[in-house]
Amino acid sequence: MENADDHRRIVRERYASIASERSGCCSDDGCCDSDESEGEPGSRHLGDTEEDLNAVADGADLGLGCGNPTALAALSPGERVLDMGSGAGFDCFLAAQAVGEEGHVVGVDMTPEMVERARENGEENGATNVEFRLGEIEHLPVADGSVDVVVSNCVVNLSPAKEQVFEEAFRALAPGGRVAISDVVRTAPIPESARRDPASLSACVAGAETVDVVANLLTGVGFEDVRIEPKAESERFIREWDDDHDPSDYLVSATVEARKPVES
Structure with a gap:
């Protein structure tokens, strides 16, 4: 990729198209589980339960993630949550239910079409404690120290400036x-062919870093208690992400946890 602006443009154009089509990505190559051979929606294979899927109105789950960060976060009532790269809002709505009316959820996405769709879904879901803001995850439109939990679902890999994201x-x-x-x-x-392919970049493939790199980036900006756990079971759905390569040969889904020191 020539520069960060080109990088972001390619990602933004892909997800604008997904949002505008009013459907998920599972008919194309990309960040989702397209295997519905057993009659299950894609998100079931990404860690969301049947209860999660039934709790959110149709239209918010585009199958774009690779895990369930809201479950990982173990959210409590009253907490303030920020979702980096919130898409159509699915994880935000799950988080909103977990934190309750005393809590608050902010979804940030750089694609205007996604923000518009998420706001429509918010009305459909009656989510009064959720708001969606247009912005880049490298420049979050929130105040310092304003949230208790930051979640994200298969988005950080898309950024050309991951240290800045953290x-x-x-x-x-x-x-x-x-x-x-x-x-x-x-x-x-x-593979070089995948690394230089714009479609692989926007499909959560070409921008992935190693566990060690991610851990060093997190500790480098000040986080502590960093835990990164690869998920071997993700191989089955990752191999569906590219028609020309098998991304599971060099990618795996992982959970990433860290904490900001109390004294900071």
Whole structure:
């Protein structure tokens, strides 16, 4: 990829198209589980339960994630949550139910079409404690120390400036706050043909980093208690992401957890 602006443009165009089509990505290559051979919706294979899927009105689950960060976060009533790369709002609505009316959820997405769709879904779901803001995850439109938890679902890998993403998450968190992220990590070198392919970049493949790189980025910006756990069972749905390559040869889904020190 020539530069960060081109990188973001390619990602933004892909997800604008998905939002405008009013459907998920599972008919195309990309960040989702397209295997419905057993009659189950894709998200069931990403960690969401039947109860999760039934709790949110149709239209918010585009099958774009690779895990369930809201479950990982173990949210409590009254907490303030920020979702980086909130898409059509599915994880935000799950988080809103967990934190209750005393809590608050902010979804941030850089694609205007996704923000518009998420706001429509918010009305459909009656989510009064959720708001959606247009912005880049490298420049979060929130105040310093204004949230207790930062979640994200298969989005950080799409950023050309991952250290800046984690710096922004750190800034947004109150002291003692935590991140709970589902994403992909690289387990082997990515083939040059895939690494240079714009479609692979926007499909959560070419931008993945290793566990060590992600851990060092998190600790480098100040996080502590960093835990990254690859999920071997993700191989089955990751192999569906690319028609020309088998991404499971060099990618795996992982959970990423860390905490901002109380004294910071």
